[in-house]
Amino acid sequence: MKREIKTTNDGSKTLFINDLNENYHSHHGALQEAEHVFIKNGLNQLNDCEINILELGFGTGLNVLVTINEYLKTDKNHVINYFSLEKYPINESEINDLAYFEHFDNPEFKNIYQKIHQAEWGKSSEIINGFNLKKIECDFFDLKDIDLPKINLVYYDCFGARVQPDLWEKPLFEMVSDKMSVNGLLTTYSSKGSVRRILQELNFKVEKKQGPPGKREMINAVKM
Numbered sequence: 001m002k003r004e005i006k007t008t009n010d011g012s013k014t015l016f017i018n019d020l021n022e023n024y025h026s027h028h029g030a031l032q033e034a035e036h037v038f039i040k041n042g043l044n045q046l047n048d049c050e051i052n053i054l055e056l057g058f059g060t061g062l063n064v065l066v067t068i069n070e071y072l073k074t075d076k077n078h079v080i081n082y083f084s085l086e087k088y089p090i091n092e093s094e095i096n097d098l099a100y101f102e103h104f105d106n107p108e109f110k111n112i113y114q115k116i117h118q119a120e121w122g123k124s125s126e127i128i129n130g131f132n133l134k135k136i137e138c139d140f141f142d143l144k145d146i147d148l149p150k151i152n153l154v155y156y157d158c159f160g161a162r163v164q165p166d167l168w169e170k171p172l173f174e175m176v177s178d179k180m181s182v183n184g185l186l187t188t189y190s191s192k193g194s195v196r197r198i199l200q201e202l203n204f205k206v207e208k209k210q211g212p213p214g215k216r217e218m219i220n221a222v223k224m
Contacts, residue, residue: 001088005097009213013098015060015090020163024059026189028214031103033189034066036212038155041220042187043070046153049078054148054179055155056140056167058086061116063155064133065100068112071131081124082133083148085140089121140167143175150181156188170198177202177223184223191217 010029026033101109119125124134158167204221211218
């Protein structure tokens with residue numbers, strides 16, 4: 001699929017898929033969206049000593065980067081194991097053009113950004129001390145066959161239902177639920193009523209939250 005780089009309203013970039021008329025991130029602000037949905041309403045809601053994160057999908061790697069940025073703000077007395085699924089990895093030229101490290105004050109972030117993208121697919125890599133990343137190149141529906149520790153935080157960041165409706169239906173949510181621990185949190189930018197009902201059917205406690213810039217609502221769901 002043909003992709004091009006676009007600049008979003010907060011100055012950070014995203015990828016746009018011409019054939020699908022779909023952005024990887026909100027045009028209102030890629031960085032703002034990631035921080036609001038996955039950090040403020042995701043990572044910052046947990047206080048476990050070991051956090052196992054499952055991301056669908058890796059995309060541009062922005063969610064990994066904002067997660068590391070937040071981790072570095074803590075006393076780092078906990079460990080994060082980050083598992084990210086992606087069917088269509090982006091290429092080196094796109095990685096260089098996105099240059100997300102430019103939006104962070106930490107001078108180490110260029111190196112961290114490179115380590116994220118240079119990490120070998122299918123193998124766990126320590127990006128910084130206490131933060132382990134495993135990128136898995138696969139179809140999301142292969143999740144049921146992937147061996148993972150119990151997941152206590154899910155970044156559900158699939159393409160929108162308009163272009164990939166099957167990713168927002170019960171079978172995939174059921175697979176995700178099976179990988180999660182009790183009291184595990186799923187956070188997503190979506191606020192669709194059908195998603196809320198599916199998660200409730202799967203015994204999640206669902207809460208609508210204020211959405212990121214440009215979006216009124218989003219969903220948090222805790223597995224009961």
